[in-house]
Amino acid sequence: MNIRDLKYVMAVAETGHFGKAAAQCFVSQPTLSGQIKKLEDELEITIFERTNRSVEITPVGEAILTHARSIMEQAGAIKQLAQAHRDPLAGPLRIGAIPTLSPYLMPLILVPLKKQLPQMKLILSEEMTDTLLERLHRHEIDAALLATTVEKQEFGTLPLFDEPFWVAYARDHTFYEKDQIRLRDLNNENLLLLAEGHCLADQAMDVCRVKERQTRGEMADLRASSLETLIQLVGAGYGITLVPALAMRGSWTTGSGVVAQPLAIASASRRVSLVFRHSFPRRAALQAFADVITDNLPNTVTLAGNRKRAAKKKRRKS
Amino acid sequence: MNIRDLKYVMAVAETGHFGKAAAQCFVSQPTLSGQIKKLEDELEITIFERTNRSVEITPVGEAILTHARSIMEQAGAIKQLAQAHRDPLAGPLRIGAIPTLSPYLMPLILVPLKKQLPQMKLILSEEMTDTLLERLHRHEIDAALLATTVEKQEFGTLPLFDEPFWVAYARDHTFYEKDQIRLRDLNNENLLLLAEGHCLADQAMDVCRVKERQTRGEMADLRASSLETLIQLVGAGYGITLVPALAMRGSWTTGSGVVAQPLAIASASRRVSLVFRHSFPRRAALQAFADVITDNLPNTVTLAGNRKRAAKKKRRKS
DNA sequence: GTTGAATAATTGCTTTTTCCTATGGTAGGT
DNA sequence: ACCTACCATAGGAAAAAGCAATTATTCAAC
Numbered sequence: 001m002n003i004r005d006l007k008y009v010m011a012v013a014e015t016g017h018f019g020k021a022a023a024q025c026f027v028s029q030p031t032l033s034g035q036i037k038k039l040e041d042e043l044e045i046t047i048f049e050r051t052n053r054s055v056e057i058t059p060v061g062e063a064i065l066t067h068a069r070s071i072m073e074q075a076g077a078i079k080q081l082a083q084a085h086r087d088p089l090a091g092p093l094r095i096g097a098i099p100t101l102s103p104y105l106m107p108l109i110l111v112p113l114k115k116q117l118p119q120m121k122l123i124l125s126e127e128m129t130d131t132l133l134e135r136l137h138r139h140e141i142d143a144a145l146l147a148t149t150v151e152k153q154e155f156g157t158l159p160l161f162d163e164p165f166w167v168a169y170a171r172d173h174t175f176y177e178k179d180q181i182r183l184r185d186l187n188n189e190n191l192l193l194l195a196e197g198h199c200l201a202d203q204a205m206d207v208c209r210v211k212e213r214q215t216r217g218e219m220a221d222l223r224a225s226s227l228e229t230l231i232q233l234v235g236a237g238y239g240i241t242l243v244p245a246l247a248m249r250g251s252w253t254t255g256s257g258v259v260a261q262p263l264a265i266a267s268a269s270r271r272v273s274l275v276f277r278h279s280f281p282r283r284a285a286l287q288a289f290a291d292v293i294t295d296n297l298p299n300t301v302t303l304a305g306n307r308k309r310a311a312k313k314k315r316r317k318s
Numbered sequence: 319m320n321i322r323d324l325k326y327v328m329a330v331a332e333t334g335h336f337g338k339a340a341a342q343c344f345v346s347q348p349t350l351s352g353q354i355k356k357l358e359d360e361l362e363i364t365i366f367e368r369t370n371r372s373v374e375i376t377p378v379g380e381a382i383l384t385h386a387r388s389i390m391e392q393a394g395a396i397k398q399l400a401q402a403h404r405d406p407l408a409g410p411l412r413i414g415a416i417p418t419l420s421p422y423l424m425p426l427i428l429v430p431l432k433k434q435l436p437q438m439k440l441i442l443s444e445e446m447t448d449t450l451l452e453r454l455h456r457h458e459i460d461a462a463l464l465a466t467t468v469e470k471q472e473f474g475t476l477p478l479f480d481e482p483f484w485v486a487y488a489r490d491h492t493f494y495e496k497d498q499i500r501l502r503d504l505n506n507e508n509l510l511l512l513a514e515g516h517c518l519a520d521q522a523m524d525v526c527r528v529k530e531r532q533t534r535g536e537m538a539d540l541r542a543s544s545l546e547t548l549i550q551l552v553g554a555g556y557g558i559t560l561v562p563a564l565a566m567r568g569s570w571t572t573g574s575g576v577v578a579q580p581l582a583i584a585s586a587s588r589r590v591s592l593v594f595r596h597s598f599p600r601r602a603a604l605q606a607f608a609d610v611i612t613d614n615l616p617n618t619v620t621l622a623g624n625r626k627r628a629a630k631k632k633r634r635k636s
Numbered sequence: 637g638t639t640g641a642a643t644a645a646t647t648g649c650t651t652t653t654t655c656c657t658a659t660g661g662t663a664g665g666t
Numbered sequence: 667a668c669c670t671a672c673c674a675t676a677g678g679a680a681a682a683a684g685c686a687a688t689t690a691t692t693c694a695a696c
Contacts, residue, residue, distance in 0.1 A: 001321055001393055004654095018673060031655050033673065038653095043400035046599035049457070051472070052663050052672050056457045058599065059410070060403040067392040067399070074385045074392070075319055081385070082361035085378040092377070139367070139374045153692075154369070281364035281376060322683095336644060349684050351644065356682090370643050370692050471663070 003075055005039045006068040008032050009047060013065055016055050088282040092121040093289060096132040097145035100200040100227050101163075101272060104246040105145070105293070112296045117288055128197045136277060143286055147244075147270040148199050158274040158290050159304035161297055165207060165242040165268045168234050168260040175240070180264040183209070190239030192230055195223045199270075204242040207268045234258050244270065245300040271304060321393055323357045324386040326350050327365060331383055334373050406600040410439040411607060414450040415463035418518045418545050419481075419590060422564040423463070423611070430614045435606055446515045454595060461604055465562075465588040466517050476592040476608050477622035479615055483525060483560040483586045486552050486578040493558070498582040501527070508557030510548055513541045517588075522560040525586045552576050562588065563618040589622060 011021035012032070022032040040047050047061035057065070085091050097105065106124065113120065125132075125141060132144040137154065150157060167186070169175045178185065186208045193201040201223070222238070224230035230241050235258045248260055274290050276283075294303055329339035330350070340350040358365050365379035375383065403409050415423065424442065431438065443450075443459060450462040455472065468475060485504070487493045496503065504526050511519040519541070540556070542548035548559050553576045566578060592608050594601075612621055 001396065003319055003321055003389075019671090027654090028656055029673075030657085030675080033675090035654080037674085043397070044404045045400045049595070049597050049599055050673065051595075051597045052661085055673085060399060063399050064396050067396045071389050071392045074389045078319065078382050078385045079361065081378060081381050082363045085381075086362050277367070279367045279369050279374075281367060337642090345683090346685050347644075348646080348686085351646090353683075355645085368644065370645095370690085373644085 001039065001042065002035075003071060005035050006071055008035050009039065009061070010065065010068055010072065012036060012048060012055060013057050013061070018050075018055065087119065088284040089117055089288050090119040091282075091285075092123050093143070093282070093285050094123045094125070094141040095143055095145065095289070096125045096127055096135060096141040098129055098132065098147060098199060099126050100194070100198060100244055100247065101145055101147060102126045103227075104244070104249055105272075107249075108246075108298070109293050109296050113289070113292045116292050116295075120285065120289070122289075129199050130197065133275070136275065139277075142280055142282070143274050143276040143289075145272060146199070146275050147203070147272050149271070149273075150275050154277060155275050156278045158276070158286065160272045160274060160290060160293055161304050162269045162271050162302040163244045163246055164262060164300070164302075165204070165270070166245055166248060166260040166262050167240055168231060168243050168258050169240040170235055170237050171257050171259050172237070173240065173259075175261075176259055181261065182264050183207075186240070192233050192239040192241040193223050194227065194230055195225050200227070200242075200244065203270050207242060207263075207265065231256060231258055242268070246298070248300065249298070269302075272301075273304070319357065319360065321389065323353050324389055326353050327357065327379070328383065328386055328390065330354060330366060330373060331375050331379065336368075336373065405437060406602040407435055407606050408437040409600070409603075410441050411461070411600070411603055412441040412443070412459040413461055413463065413607070414443045414445055414453060414459040416447055416450065416465060416517060417444050418512070418516060418562055419463055419465060419564065420444045421545075422562070422567055423590075425567075426564075426616070427611050427614050431607075431610045434610050434613075438603065438607070440607075447517050448515065451593070454593065457595075460598055460600070461592050461594040461607075463590060464517070464593050465521070465590050467589070467591075468593050472595060473593050474596045476594070476604060478590045478592060478608055478611055479622050480587045480589050480620045482563045482580060482618070482620075483522070483588070484563055484566060484578040484580050485558055486549060486561050486576055487558040488553055488555050489575050489577050490555070491558065491577075493579075494577060499579065500582050501525075504558070510551050510557040510559040511541050512545065512548055513543045518545070518560075518562065521588050525560060525581075525583065549574060549576055560586070564616070566618065567616070587620075590619075591622075 008021065008025055008027075011024045012018060015021045015024065018033055018036075019029045022029040025032060036047065043064075045060050046058055047064060049056045049058055102124070103126075110122075113122070125135075127135070129144075129146055129148055132141065132146065133150065133152075133155075135141045136144050145160075147163070167175065167181050169189075175181055175185070191204060191208050193204060195201070222233070224233055227243065227247055231243070233239070234241050235256050242263075243260060245262075274286060274293075276286055280286070297303070326339065326343055326345075329342045330336060333339045333342065336351055336354075337347045340347040343350060354365065361382075363378050364376050365382060367374045367376055420442070421444075428440075431440070441459075443453075445453070447462075447464055447466055450459065450464065451468065451470075451473075453459045454462050463478075465481070485493065485499050487507075493499055493503070509522060509526050511522060513519070540551070542551055545561065545565055549561070551557070552559050553574050560581075561578060563580075592604060592611075594604055598604070615621070
């Protein structure tokens with residue numbers, strides 16, 4: 001059986017005429033005749049009772065017609081589905097992001113995204129790097145916003161921007177007097193960290209040249225579960241910490257008694273990238289999404305690699 | 319698009335493996351690969367995201383799968399429908415019969431029919447010859463039991479049996495004394511007829527060698543609308559009439575004051591046939607139906623042409 | 637780091653199916 | 667008696683689907 005054959009049957013049933021049905025299907029009359037006959041032979045039934053003068057559908061044929069119509073509907077639905085999804089920008093894009101990035105980056109891009117790619121729908125999730133990679137592997141998300149380099153061949157990477165670390169300390173801390181804070185200034189401080197698994201914790205230790213078990217001070221075992229909590233600990237005088245630049249736009253920056261300033265350390269930044277499966281088919285959607293991000297970043301971060309900051313005014317006019 | 323292709327897609331989705339899917343569909347892996355690719359090209363979408371290691375269906379693919387499953391179901395339904403109707407004896411047979419035959423023949427055959435062809439369903443209608451032929455032409459019935467020969471090329475005929483006419487008269491009629499009633503005996507009688515359109519009326523006139531307008535006696539304009547009414551008129555002494563042999567089994571034969579006996583006229587019979595469209599596909603069903611009729615007739619009628627009366631006792635044993 | 641196993645894609649060729657043009661045959665109408 | 671309208675058939679060309687063998691890639695194991 002064949003969808004085409006069913007279309008032929010429907011045409012004959014509709015027109016009551018093999019010739020007209022053939023024309024309607026853009027084939028020759030013998031072709032249509034043959035296909036109908038083939039189908040009848042295959043099913044071992046007579047669908048049309050025909051004489052030279054008339055074509056009448058049999059009761060069985062009538063019953064078949066009902067199902068044939070349903071099949072044509074479903075086939076049409078498939079084509080429409082394909083049509084709708086053909087624009088790779090359309091359809092939901094499942095994005096995961098790390099917790100030290102997501103709450104600060106998303107507010108920056110959601111509104112412009114709506115404007116620039118209205119047909120794109122985002123499904124966001126917020127998890128730590130390892131979890132995101134696992135979910136990416138399992139096709140549960142389509143791409144992940146990470147701040148670590150990923151080596152696995154399975155994945156590809158779209159570098160977005162470099163995000164400097166700032167040092168955060170309580171207003172009454174001695175750092176408040178300094179113009180520049182250098183690496184050696186950090187060495188004597190109690191570096192507060194996020195919980196294990198957060199890449200920010202590793203990166204902070206990396207910048208400060210400490211190893212996992214060397215965390216100093218009485219709060220060595222105290223690790224915050226979120227960046228906001230971490231800031232509160234800093235404000236309470238438990239120590240200092242490093243925060244990514246975009247987090248400076250968080251609500252905590254005003255009236256929390258915590259001050260932050262850039263570090264005078266060149267390497268003190270993390271590269272944020274969009275990581276995806278190489279096999280993911282909608283590369284264009286990812287690229288468009290990445291472009292929206294890089295187009296809408298504040299100057300506190302540096303665009304990565306070959307990216308240029310877009311001329312925003314010009315874009316708005318067009 | 320093609321039902322086969324959808325089956326391939328479903329197999330891949332099910333197994334997550336092109337090779338296994340191919341085996342499941344009894345084709346080679348390259349064949350299946352090629353067809354999937356063709357379908358993807360045709361729809362301009364990616365249905366499966368594949369690496370050497372894994373095959374994952376895309377969201378679009380998943381959506382398509384739903385419709386594909388529905389299509390497969392409908393296709394299966396069509397095959398089942400065909401299967402059910404493949405036995406040409408099965409399925410309803412729409413039979414029309416003339417009013418002077420139907421009420422007397424049907425009681426004889428309905429029970430044996432149920433026994434011999436339990437899968438056959440009859441839809442009966444009772445109308446006069448012309449109406450039946452008209453309905454046959456319009457495909458409203460599949461065959462007609464008639465007592466007239468039909469010339470139209472459109473129709474075919476299956477002769478069944480010859481049914482003699484008997485003469486019916488009131489018990490106090492002079493015929494009651496006669497052993498044999500011949501043509502000349504009829505000539506002086508008032509021949510009562512059925513209403514116009516009934517073939518029996520024409521045939522009775524034919525047998526008695528009278529023409530339409532020559533009907534004799536005071537009741538020339540009185541024509542009965544049914545055979546039962548006709549008999550009542552005979553019983554009331556309005557005249558005589560001819561009745562077909564099978565009608566002798568009717569309820570009127572006892573206690574109505576009407577007597578019937580065979581005519582001593584060789585040609586005084588009508589041939590009952592099954593008439594059908596040449597284009598009607600289920601010839602076997604008609605033949606089987608005809609066989610049931612001829613197998614279950616009383617000896618008052620003579621089987622037509624090449625038909626033999628079945629050995630009933632033997633048949634019952636087997 | 638090289639080899640091996642697994643697996644989908646590609647290639648080249650064969651078989652099957654579909655399609656078209658031309659022709660045949662039949663029933664109805666003029 | 668011819669003409670017309672119509673579906674069926676025949677023969678050959680084109681397209682599609684199929685297969686076996688090979689290639690390419692990636693993961694895993696030694």
